[in-house]
Amino acid sequence: MTIPLPESFALTLRGYDREQVDERIDELLTEIRLLTADRDAAVAEAEQLARRLEQARSDNAALRARADRLCRTPADPAAVGDRVRHLLELAHAEADGVVAAARQRAAAIVGEAEETAARRLEDARARAAHEIEHARRRVEYLAATERRTAGRLRKIDAFLAEAAELLEEDTPLHAVA
Structure with a gap:
């Protein structure tokens, strides 16, 4: 799975705002670490259940x-x-009767272990999917925020450029009454 990165970062006088880029990367890496830890825990739990089932x-x-x-070597009546x-x-x-009851109990234990393993694996998958979706939405939100901020900075840069041009002109300023 690929995580979409922002389209652009805020422009500064000499390129992108390094602190903003570093913060963004740190946020994404933290979310990836959390998702990886959740996935690893779910896999470990599934493996443990598989071992119990095999036992x-x-x-x-x-x-x-x-x-x-015992049944093959009975005494000759x-x-x-x-x-x-x-x-x-x-x-x-x-x-x-004891053998039949033991077989039924063993079959019930095996069935219960298989159901538990399947249920826990499905729960782990659902949790992982939820966390991935949450991370995707967070990435989209942060990317949208970054785009809005970049747009505002472009407007500010244009305003400052226009102000600089006005200041460079030799036209005297008149007081407004």
Whole structure:
């Protein structure tokens, strides 16, 4: 993005008013630094959320692998008595319920993390866009002020030139009664 610079600065006897130019550049640099800091903070926050999301996905994968491993090596109900077989069936049913609940919870955590990351990223983008728009309006305002000031200075210079010409003429001045 380019920031429009003023069309001209106030003229002095030897060129542009250096102090006015330096102040203008300092203002623009300050606004750019603020916008850059806001952008960097938003990017850092998005990266942190992405890391948290990746960690949640990794934890979810580890839990799934553990649950799958436990479910693949059940005790053989045929090798035990009826009462133990019934207890094993109840334990398998309960384990299936725990695994299903864990998967649902992991999916909910991942979904929530993704939504939070997306929302914060969108908020950061909106804040950055707002700050950029504010800076653009400020630049336009300052440029317009500078143009008005330059126009006034040109009128003053013309008036002073005209006054100097009148003073250089040898025509005596008459008192006005």
